Amino acid sequence: xxxxxxxxxxxxPTLADVATRAGVSTATVSRCLNSPGQVQQGxxxxxxxxxxxxxxxxxxxxxALAARRTKTIGAIIPTMENAIFARAIQAFQEELHxxxxxxxxxxxxxxxxxxxxxxxxxxxxxxxxxxxIGHDRSPAIYQFLANRGVPxxxxxxxxxxxxxxxxxxxxxxxxxGLAAEVLALGHRNIGxxxxxxxxxxxxxxRVSGVQDAMRAQGLDPTTADLIETPYSIENGANALREMxxxxxxxxxxxxxxxxxxxGAVQMARALGLAVPGDVSITGFDDIELxxxxxxxxxxVHVPHRDMGRQAARLLxxxxxxxxxxxxxxxETNLCxxxxxxxxxGSVADS
Amino acid sequence: xxxxxxxxxxxxPTLADVATRAGVSTATVSRCLNSPGQVQQGxxxxxxxxxxxxxxxxxxxxxALAARRTKTIGAIIPTMENAIFARAIQAFQEELHxxxxxxxxxxxxxxxxxxxxxxxxxxxxxxxxxxxIGHDRSPAIYQFLANRGVPxxxxxxxxxxxxxxxxxxxxxxxxxGLAAEVLALGHRNIGxxxxxxxxxxxxxxRVSGVQDAMRAQGLDPTTADLIETPYSIENGANALREMxxxxxxxxxxxxxxxxxxxGAVQMARALGLAVPGDVSITGFDDIELxxxxxxxxxxVHVPHRDMGRQAARLLxxxxxxxxxxxxxxxETNLCxxxxxxxxxGSVADS
Numbered sequence: 001x002x003x004x005x006x007x008x009x010x011x012x013p014t015l016a017d018v019a020t021r022a023g024v025s026t027a028t029v030s031r032c033l034n035s036p037g038q039v040q041q042g043x044x045x046x047x048x049x050x051x052x053x054x055x056x057x058x059x060x061x062x063x064a065l066a067a068r069r070t071k072t073i074g075a076i077i078p079t080m081e082n083a084i085f086a087r088a089i090q091a092f093q094e095e096l097h098x099x100x101x102x103x104x105x106x107x108x109x110x111x112x113x114x115x116x117x118x119x120x121x122x123x124x125x126x127x128x129x130x131x132x133i134g135h136d137r138s139p140a141i142y143q144f145l146a147n148r149g150v151p152x153x154x155x156x157x158x159x160x161x162x163x164x165x166x167x168x169x170x171x172x173x174x175x176x177g178l179a180a181e182v183l184a185l186g187h188r189n190i191g192x193x194x195x196x197x198x199x200x201x202x203x204x205x206r207v208s209g210v211q212d213a214m215r216a217q218g219l220d221p222t223t224a225d226l227i228e229t230p231y232s233i234e235n236g237a238n239a240l241r242e243m244x245x246x247x248x249x250x251x252x253x254x255x256x257x258x259x260x261x262x263g264a265v266q267m268a269r270a271l272g273l274a275v276p277g278d279v280s281i282t283g284f285d286d287i288e289l290x291x292x293x294x295x296x297x298x299x300v301h302v303p304h305r306d307m308g309r310q311a312a313r314l315l316x317x318x319x320x321x322x323x324x325x326x327x328x329x330x331e332t333n334l335c336x337x338x339x340x341x342x343x344x345g346s347v348a349d350s
Numbered sequence: 351x352x353x354x355x356x357x358x359x360x361x362x363p364t365l366a367d368v369a370t371r372a373g374v375s376t377a378t379v380s381r382c383l384n385s386p387g388q389v390q391q392g393x394x395x396x397x398x399x400x401x402x403x404x405x406x407x408x409x410x411x412x413x414a415l416a417a418r419r420t421k422t423i424g425a426i427i428p429t430m431e432n433a434i435f436a437r438a439i440q441a442f443q444e445e446l447h448x449x450x451x452x453x454x455x456x457x458x459x460x461x462x463x464x465x466x467x468x469x470x471x472x473x474x475x476x477x478x479x480x481x482x483i484g485h486d487r488s489p490a491i492y493q494f495l496a497n498r499g500v501p502x503x504x505x506x507x508x509x510x511x512x513x514x515x516x517x518x519x520x521x522x523x524x525x526x527g528l529a530a531e532v533l534a535l536g537h538r539n540i541g542x543x544x545x546x547x548x549x550x551x552x553x554x555x556r557v558s559g560v561q562d563a564m565r566a567q568g569l570d571p572t573t574a575d576l577i578e579t580p581y582s583i584e585n586g587a588n589a590l591r592e593m594x595x596x597x598x599x600x601x602x603x604x605x606x607x608x609x610x611x612x613g614a615v616q617m618a619r620a621l622g623l624a625v626p627g628d629v630s631i632t633g634f635d636d637i638e639l640x641x642x643x644x645x646x647x648x649x650v651h652v653p654h655r656d657m658g659r660q661a662a663r664l665l666x667x668x669x670x671x672x673x674x675x676x677x678x679x680x681e682t683n684l685c686x687x688x689x690x691x692x693x694x695g696s697v698a699d700s
Binding site: 074079085086089090121125126233292 | 459467
């Protein structure tokens with residue numbers, strides 16, 4: 001014990017060591033680690049080389065980490081509204097609680113600049129690890145987290161092509177499966193209401209899934225109406241109204257999530273359109289709303305609770321220095337409910 | 351500047367000063383401030399007297415506070431599920447963001463022991479101030495917060511009878527207003543599905559409101575069927591089913607919130623009962639679910655966004671040392687929608 005302490009005192013490089021080796025001030029080293037965007041590329045490269053050469057790990061080196069463990073984990077979700085992330089985060093928290101870990105959550109309003117501030121705040125407040133949604137963010141903020149030695153688990157989007165650990169599902173494949181069901185019923189005029197693509201890899205993947213299914217049927221994906229709009233019931237309603245003014249109008253509207261789809265169903269009914277008689281509408285997520293709306297939504301069931309629980313166990317292991325080797329892929333299921341039927345005028349209908 | 355620093359160095363009492371005056375160790379003083387429940391009453395009284403005599407303010411004295419401001423505020427909500435607290439917290443966060451303040455949220459699963467851990471964690475992680483829901487918590491944790499000099503704003507429950515600042519609405523009066531509408535239609539067999547009373551002053555106040563309205567009509571409030579159950583759609587459904595087995599069965603079921611009411615509406619329909627023809631059902635909150643369910647819920651609209659925004663401004667002022675003098679009472683509105691009608695067999699009906 002005392003030998004270990006001595007070792008860490010004597011062997012761990014300091015901020016001053018890095019500064020000396022890089023030939024800059026300690027303030028510049030700090031800036032490189034905390035706000036790399038504010039430092040010129042050349043200086044930054046020199047400092048980061050020194051950090052690597054010396055094996056410097058600011059504040060939170062392996063040994064220091066063990067000593068400074070705060071039993072606090074942070075999560076940043078895009079929004080607290082509409083319960084899109086609520087069930088998973090609640091399960092994540094309950095599982096962390098079993099390990100005596102307290103969860104602190106921030107919500108970024110789907111804004112990358114806000115999320116970066118929140119990441120820095122959670123790290124500054126001593127979070128042992130972070131749960132983040134999706135992979136889209138600047139290399140600088142990933143570098144910041146790596147420099148600080150803060151383990152990060154990505155949730156909601158499985159991506160085996162990147163080295164960082166993730167737990168999630170295949171948004172593209174799941175949506176392709178749902179879209180294939182829609183097309184199999186004979187729908188050819190397809191509308192897509194998606195969340196905005198910027199900073200949202202899940203939204204982009206889901207639209208790609210619809211396009212995959214169209215191509216598989218020999219259809220041209222560019223013929224689909226596509227509206228991008230932030231997730232809200234009202235925006236889903238407005239997008240549906242806009243789409244229904246097109247000619248030919250879509251006989252099936254595939255929505256990027258349940259919140260948009262619920263708005264679309266309500267607007268269709270307000271316009272006097274039967275769902276699914278005049279227009280089929282589908283969602284994604286299977287949140288509570290999906291079963292409350294009438295008719296209940298055809299959607300993709302995401303195992304939110306299971307994802308939250310498993311994410312908690314993975315992140316606790318990562319903080320303890322035992323990360324899993326592989327990312328975790330969860331399965332989704334199609335929920336075929338009342339809002340999907342054949343297109344109007346189809347054989348089954350006439 | 352240097353004069354001020356000197357002043358604070360020379361004049362502010364230290365932990366050691368408190369220990370000397372109380373005749374205990376500094377460890378005991380710390381324990382009194384951080385875990386008062388673990389210290390014998392006599393010792394605690396002596397230490398707290400010394401704290402008061404010396405004007406000691408641990409870590410976060412007025413001057414220290416200004417210097418240590420972290421631009422972080424904490425909020426603890428009972429749950430993230432079902433979006434009950436989501437809209438207010440999202441507005442709270444967006445308003446804090448305008449002041450450059452980052453919000454960290456925890457959810458306590460409606461458990462007081464969990465909430466106490468979370469309060470201590472947020473304070474330990476340097477939260478400048480806290481938003482808490484309702485007034486129910488142990489005197490010890492309020493004392494802990496007072497000792498640490500962390501400003502606390504209570505939300506969701508206005509209570510002018512206590513000194514601590516709150517922003518909210520009158521849960522009891524709001525529910526009494528809704529219940530009066532129900533009784534005015536002629537309902538006499540009343541069911542009440544409430545959240546569990548323990549640790550939830552809002553739930554108790556709402557049931558008291560129903561009882562007030564019954565008494566005002568000369569009815570005996572103890573004749574109402576009352577089921578206490580945690581907030582969830584499923585629990586609301588189960589409670590409705592149980593109630594419908596009573597004889598006489600309620601012609602109107604007043605639910606403690608929209609989540610329970612949505613479950614009750616769905617179960618009524620599953621049982622083949624018309625809403626409101628066979629049974630009227632009401633909610634409280636006016637969350638998104640209330641308008642999505644069919645028929646849409648009669649409920650009490652709570653100004654969640656306005657409450658969140660105003661709470662943010664109040665708490666930022668409190669942290670800056672300029673707290674408002676009075677608690678803030680917000681108005682609620684009745685939303686008379688499709689789930690409330692006259693009782694079966696009434697004049698209007700026959």
